[in-house]
Every structure is written in C-alpha cells, then in structure tokens.
Amino acid sequence: MVNTIILxxxxxxxxxxxxxxxxxxxxxxxxxxxxxxSLFSExxxxxxxxxxxxxxxxxFFKSKKIDLSGLQIIGKTFRWKGYYENDMNQAKTLSTELNxxxxxxxxxxENYQNSEYVFLGNTDPVHQLKxxxxxxxxxxxxxxxxxxxxxxxxxxxxxxxxxxxLLIVNDQEARSLFNEINLRNCAKKALDLGLDSIIIKKGExxxxxxxxxxxxxxxxxxxxxxxxxxGCGDSFAGTIIGYISKNGYSIKNLKQAMIYxxxxxxxxxQEFSTTILENMTHEKLQKRHDEIIxxxxxxx
Amino acid sequence: MVNTIILxxxxxxxxxxxxxxxxxxxxxxxxxxxxxxSLFSExxxxxxxxxxxxxxxxxFFKSKKIDLSGLQIIGKTFRWKGYYENDMNQAKTLSTELNxxxxxxxxxxENYQNSEYVFLGNTDPVHQLKxxxxxxxxxxxxxxxxxxxxxxxxxxxxxxxxxxxLLIVNDQEARSLFNEINLRNCAKKALDLGLDSIIIKKGExxxxxxxxxxxxxxxxxxxxxxxxxxGCGDSFAGTIIGYISKNGYSIKNLKQAMIYxxxxxxxxxQEFSTTILENMTHEKLQKRHDEIIxxxxxxx
Numbered sequence: 001m002v003n004t005i006i007l008x009x010x011x012x013x014x015x016x017x018x019x020x021x022x023x024x025x026x027x028x029x030x031x032x033x034x035x036x037x038s039l040f041s042e043x044x045x046x047x048x049x050x051x052x053x054x055x056x057x058x059x060f061f062k063s064k065k066i067d068l069s070g071l072q073i074i075g076k077t078f079r080w081k082g083y084y085e086n087d088m089n090q091a092k093t094l095s096t097e098l099n100x101x102x103x104x105x106x107x108x109x110e111n112y113q114n115s116e117y118v119f120l121g122n123t124d125p126v127h128q129l130k131x132x133x134x135x136x137x138x139x140x141x142x143x144x145x146x147x148x149x150x151x152x153x154x155x156x157x158x159x160x161x162x163x164x165x166l167l168i169v170n171d172q173e174a175r176s177l178f179n180e181i182n183l184r185n186c187a188k189k190a191l192d193l194g195l196d197s198i199i200i201k202k203g204e205x206x207x208x209x210x211x212x213x214x215x216x217x218x219x220x221x222x223x224x225x226x227x228x229x230x231g232c233g234d235s236f237a238g239t240i241i242g243y244i245s246k247n248g249y250s251i252k253n254l255k256q257a258m259i260y261x262x263x264x265x266x267x268x269x270q271e272f273s274t275t276i277l278e279n280m281t282h283e284k285l286q287k288r289h290d291e292i293i294x295x296x297x298x299x300x
Numbered sequence: 301m302v303n304t305i306i307l308x309x310x311x312x313x314x315x316x317x318x319x320x321x322x323x324x325x326x327x328x329x330x331x332x333x334x335x336x337x338s339l340f341s342e343x344x345x346x347x348x349x350x351x352x353x354x355x356x357x358x359x360f361f362k363s364k365k366i367d368l369s370g371l372q373i374i375g376k377t378f379r380w381k382g383y384y385e386n387d388m389n390q391a392k393t394l395s396t397e398l399n400x401x402x403x404x405x406x407x408x409x410e411n412y413q414n415s416e417y418v419f420l421g422n423t424d425p426v427h428q429l430k431x432x433x434x435x436x437x438x439x440x441x442x443x444x445x446x447x448x449x450x451x452x453x454x455x456x457x458x459x460x461x462x463x464x465x466l467l468i469v470n471d472q473e474a475r476s477l478f479n480e481i482n483l484r485n486c487a488k489k490a491l492d493l494g495l496d497s498i499i500i501k502k503g504e505x506x507x508x509x510x511x512x513x514x515x516x517x518x519x520x521x522x523x524x525x526x527x528x529x530x531g532c533g534d535s536f537a538g539t540i541i542g543y544i545s546k547n548g549y550s551i552k553n554l555k556q557a558m559i560y561x562x563x564x565x566x567x568x569x570q571e572f573s574t575t576i577l578e579n580m581t582h583e584k585l586q587k588r589h590d591e592i593i594x595x596x597x598x599x600x
Contacts, residue, residue: 086481181386184522205505206519217595219506219517222484255598295517296596298555 002044002067004245005112006033006238007131008121009078009101010047010071014094015272016083019227025273026057027080029121029144032231033238035277036264037119038064039285040242044112046070046131048104050077060278069109075100088229088269089203108134117245119237120164122146125156132163140249142166144237150176161193165249168237170201183208184215197254199240201233207258211251218258221266221292228272235277236265263288302344302367304545305412306333306538307431308421309378309401310347310371314394315572316383319527325573326357327380329421329444332531333538335577336564337419338364339585340542344412346370346431348404350377360578369409375400388529388569389503408434417545419537420464422446425456432463440549442466444537450476461493465549468499468537483508484515497554499540501533507558511551518558519595521566521588528572535577536565563588 008030014023030047037043044067051073061068078101081094106127108115116139120128128143135141141164145157150173157177161167167190169177174186183200187210190198197211206219243257263285267276308330314323330347337343344367351373361368378401381394406427408415416439420428428443435441441464445457450473457477461467467490469477474486483500487510490498497511506519543557563585567576 182524182526184524188524202505205502208522215522215595216597217519217522219508219519219596222508222515222517224482224484224488226482252598259598295515296519297516298552298559298593 001111001114002042002069003115004037004041004117004241005044005046005070005115006030006037006119006121006241007046007106007123007128008033008119008234009123010045010049010053011078011080011101012053013079013230013273014081015228015230017088017228018084018086019225020272022228022272027230027273028078029231029234031274032234032268032277033119033121033241034061034066035064035274035280036235036238036261036268037242037245038066039239039264039280039282041117041245042067043242044070044115046106046108046112048072048074048078048100050075050100053077067111069111070107072100072104074103082230084229088226091230106131116140117241118142119241120144121234121237122149125149125153125160129156129160129163132160140165140241140244142168142237142241144168144233145173145177147173147176158193161190161195165196166199166240166254167195167197168199168201168240170203170233174198174200184210197251199258201236203229203232207236207262209254209258211254214251216255216258218262218292219295221262221288221295223266223269226269229269231274231277232265232268235268236261239264259289259292260285262292301411301414302342302369303415304337304341304417304541305344305346305370305415306330306337306419306421306541307346307406307423307428308333308534309423310345310349310353311378311380312353313379313530313573314381315528315530317388317528318384318386319525320572322528322572327530327573328378329531329534331574332534332568332577333419333421333541334361334366335364335574335580336535336538336561337542337545338366339539339564339580339582341417341545342367343542344370344415346406346408346412348372348374348378348400350375350400353377367411369411370407372400372404374403382530384529388526391530406431416440417541418442419541420444421534421537422449425449425453425460429456429460429463432460440465440541440544442468442537442541444468444533445473445477447473447476458493461490461495465496466499466540466554467495467497468501468540470501470503470533474498474500484510497551499558501536503529503532507536507562509554509558511554514551516555516558518562518592521562521592521595523566523569526569529569531574531577532565532568535568536561539564559589559592560585562592
C-alpha cells in the first residue's frame with residue numbers, strides 16, 4: 001500500500017526564460033509534486049504518459065521511492081511549450097498538445113485505495129471528485145485548481161470543498177474563486193464553507209496559511225538568480241503533502257511544512273525543469289529551511 | 301534643540317478610493333511621517349504650507365510634540381487630488397497644484413542643526429543634500445525618493461548615498477534606481493555603494509531590510525478592510541526614524557522598528573487621511589506589533 005498519493009499531469013516541456021531555454025524537458029504537476037513529496041514520503045502518482053515517454057525517467061522515479069502503479073501509458077505524452085518574461089510571475093503558453101491527457105480517466109489502483117494523504121493537483125474537478133470517492137480512509141486531502149476550472153465549473157469546485165482539508169491556490173485563483181479582491185476575506189469565505197485551512201501562494205512574495213482565527217505567513221526566499229519558475233507551485237504543494245504524511249496533520253505541522261515547501265520551491269526555480277529536485281539533498285533542504293526561519297527573526 | 305527631524309511636503313488632499321471619498325483632508329509626506337514619528341520621539345518638521353492652512357491643525361501638531369520651527373508659511377498650500385482603483389497598489393493623480401511647494405527652499409532652523417536623527421522624505425535631491433550639509437552632528441540619516449527624481453536626476457541621488465545610512469524605497473523605485481529587476485541584486489548594488497542598509501517596501505507584501513550578509517523580512521499585515529493607503533509609506537518611514545531616535549541605531553533596532561512601522565502603516569490604511577494616526581495609542585500599536593510577530597511564528 002502507498003500512503004501518499006498525487007494526482008496530476010506529466011508532460012514534456014519546451015521552456016524559454018530570460019535565463020535561457022530548454023527543450024524536451026520533464027514537466028507536469030505530478031512530477032514536480034512527486035519529486036518534492038518523495039523527499040519525505042513514499043509517493044504514488046496518478047497520471048498519464050504516452051508510449052514515447054523516456055523509460056529511463058520511469059526508472060529514475062522508482063529510484064526516488066515514487067510508485068507508478070497509478071500511471072497509465074497510452075498514445076503520446078502531453079507536451080507544453082511556454083515562456084516567461086522578465087518578471088517571471090506568469091508563464092505564457094505558446095502551445096499545448098494534450099495528447100493522451102485529453103482522454104485521461106484517473107483511477108485509483110488497488111494499492112492506493114487505503115492511502116491517507118492525498119494531493120489532488122490541478123485538473124478537472126470531476127476527476128478530483130472521483131478520486132476522493134474512491135478513497136477508503138483519507139486523513140488529509142489537499143486540492144489545487146486553476147482559473148480555467150474556476151471560470152468554467154466553479155460549482156463543481158465548490159462541491160469538493162466540504163470533502164477536503166486544505167485548499168492550495170495562488171492569489172489570483174483565490175480572488176476568482178471567491179469573487180473577492182481582499183485575500184483575508186477570500187480566506188474567510190473559504191473557511192466559512194467548512195474548510196479546515198487554505199494556503200494562498202503569492203509567488204515571490206511568499207505564502208499565507210489561514211485557519212480559524214489564525215494566520216501564518218512565510219515570506220518568499222529572496223533568490224538572486226531565477227532561472228525557471230515552472231513547477232514552483234507544484235513542488236511547494238508536493239512538499240506539504242510529503243511533510244504532513246510523514247509527520248501527521250496539525251496546524252503546527254502545516255506551518256513547518258510551509259517553511260520546507262518555500263525552501264524546495266525556491267531551489268526549484270534556480271535551474272530549468274526538475275534538475276534541482278532530482279538532486280535535492282536533506283542537507284541542502286535543511287540549510288535553506290534554517291535561512292528562511294532567520295529571515296523573520298528579530299534575534300541576530 | 302529638536303533631535304529628530306523630517307523633511308517633506310504638507311498638502312491638502314482630495315482622495316477617492318473604492319471605500320469612499322474625502323475632500324480637503326490633511327496630507328503630505330511630512331505630516332504622515334511626523335505623526336508616526338511623534339509616537340516615539342519629539343519631531344521637527346521642515347516643510348512649507350500656505351497662509352490658507354487651517355490654524356487648528358498647527359495647534360494639533362504642537363499638541364503631538366511636533367515642532368514647527370522648520371515650517372515656512374508662504375502663499376497657498378500644496379494640493380493633491382488622486383484616486384485608487386480596486387487593487388489600491390498605486391495612487392493615480394488627477395491634479396496637482398504645487399502652489400508654495402514649487403518655490404520651497406528648505407532651510408534648517410538653528411534648533412535643528414544639532415539634530416541627530418533625520419528622515420529626508422521624497423523631494424528634489426538638491427534640497428535633501430542641502431539639509432545634510434547643514435547638519436552638524438548626524439547619527440542616522442534615512443532617505444526616501446521617487447521615480448520622478450530617479451528618472452530625471454539619478455546622478456544627484458547617487459551623490460547622496462555615501463552620506464546617508466538607510467535608503468528606503470519601494471520595489472519599483474529600487475528597480476529603477478539600480479536598473480535591475482531582482483530586488484536582492486538591487487540591494488547588493490546599494491550596499492556596494494557604501495550604504496549601511498536599504499529597506500525595500502512592497503506594499504501589501506511587506507518590507508525587506510538588507511544589510512551586509514543579512515536579510516530581514518516583515519510580511520504585510522493582512523487587513524480585511526483597506527480604506528485609504530495614502531501615506532502608508534511615509535508613516536512607515538516616520539515610525540522607523542522615531543523608533544531609532546528613541547532606541548539608538550543598530551540592526552536589531554532597525555528590525556524592531558520595521559515591525560512597529562508595519563503596524564502603524566497598516567492602521568493608517570484603515571481610515572482616510574491621517575484619521576488613525578491622529579488617534580493612535582501605544583496600546584493599539586503594541587497589540588498589532590504582537591500580532592505581526594505571531595504571523596511568522598511556528599509556535600501556536
């Protein structure tokens with residue numbers, strides 16, 4: 001049985017940023033999240049790739065304690081081509097070839113049905129709901145989404161909220177979802193719907209956790225070199241689910257998880273694609289974690 | 301002798317925000333900064349108003365331990381009319397009547413010449429330099445500026461940098477001044493020019509202090525109601541100079557000052573004009589200070 005599972009996409013990306021460009025590199029929310037999660041917990045992936053996907057990458061995932069029982073292999077792999085302009089805040093899409101992702105019908109394999117810790121990455125809320133309904137004993141479910149679903153099937157998203165513990169979205173998504181500019185009021189609306197907690201990510205400006213009567217903020221780690229922000233949000237979320245799976249779900253652990261998530265996602269932006277995640281060590285992670293703690297400490 | 305002085309503008313403002321509108325209200329960098337500063341230290345103002353300026357306001361400033369020896373009264377008071385759109389990040393100017401401010405030639409009165417703590421608010425760098433040159437015994441000089449001066453007389457600004465201790469600018473100003481997008485690299489360039497410290501303000505996203513080999517970050521206080529952000533930057537700066545004047549200049553005190561400054565400037569945005577600053581109490585200030593500290597603490 002795999003205790004921690006991630007639903008998301010796997011892609012082959014062409015990425016251009018002010019720092020350079022790379023073609024045919026690994027991408028997709030499930031990959032970034034799973035590589036981050038695997039720093040803490042054995043991780044199962046629910047995703048789809050094509051027959052063309054490089055076999056050595058699959059072997060590499062297995063070497064990282066990433067279980068592939070939930071990986072479907074059909075047709076051709078999803079491809080994304082995009083670029084970032086100077087501020088690197090927002091990816092611009094040049095082209096998308098959905099390929100096999102277009103017909104993806106996620107299913108929980110038998111060894112995932114008792115999984116307790118679940119990250120439902122951005123996809124059709126219908127698929128997210130289907131996974132939730134197949135879980136026999138969930139302890140902590142976190143959900144991501146994006147503007148496409150918010151703008152087209154907001155009601156489906158709202159149906160998911162009573163079934164999850166943590167909603168993780170960026171500031172723009174929070175504003176669209178709750179039709180409210182002020183982030184504190186967005187969070188209030190989320191909690192009023194029965195959510196335990198909501199994390200609002202603000203890119204370089206850090207992230208905010210809202211739970212009943214409490215707010216916790218982690219500033220962004222101030223990088224001096226930003227190479228490729230692709231996957232920062234997903235590696236952030238993957239770190240959270242991994243840390244919570246390893247240490248249990250509590251507000252204190254969620255806060256601690258956000259510090260590690262800030263460390264992992266800041267590293268992630270320092271090289272193209274998953275280069276840094278593939279080579280992350282616990283020593284490097286702890287070093288940046290400690291630096292992030294010091295950023296807000298009055299003591300020298 | 302007045303030990304803490306502030307150079308800046310005084311205006312009568314008409315302000316419109318999504319929360320409402322007010323006409324003929326008090327404004328200007330010197331007023332916001334001095335009201336904040338006076339929470340900690342007796343404060344002298346170097347500024348100019350017109351004969352039309354309400355006399356009862358001058359009496360009110362005196363009641364707040366604000367010294368007016370450096371206040372010139374000529375012609376008509378500077379007027380500013382502006383508005384904010386939904387995100388409230390940036391004031392849009394509808395009209396400016398410089399009036400007596402157009403011919404303002406700031407001079408240090410005799411009882412300010414031995415002042416040790418000085419905030420040079422945004423104005424022509426030539427005036428800022430003139431004040432610096434008249435100081436006999438400065439211990440800590442902090443400087444603000446804005447894009448108009450950065451775009452037109454950047455060289456004059458750079459000449460000031462070796463003469464000051466702390467540069468305080470917002471993110472856009474830092475980027476323009478140092479011709480660099482990355483804020484950490486902006487700060488590096490500032491410190492390489494011989495500055496002790498630079499604070500970069502990021503509005504609702506908080507503020508960052510950079511000193512040699514250290515970064516300190518205070519998140520923005522998450523307000524649920526934002527009424528009028530006018531003067532937030534100036535009340536932030538005024539709090540810093542007041543706190544440092546009262547407690548002495550050290551990195552630890554600068555960090556502590558930034559927490560209080562975040563508290564004061566967040567309160568400032570909760571009502572129009574200087575309403576909140578005029579009625580601030582030490583109890584209210586300490587309460588928000590303590591809340592801001594808790595925002596980044598792992599402990600519950």
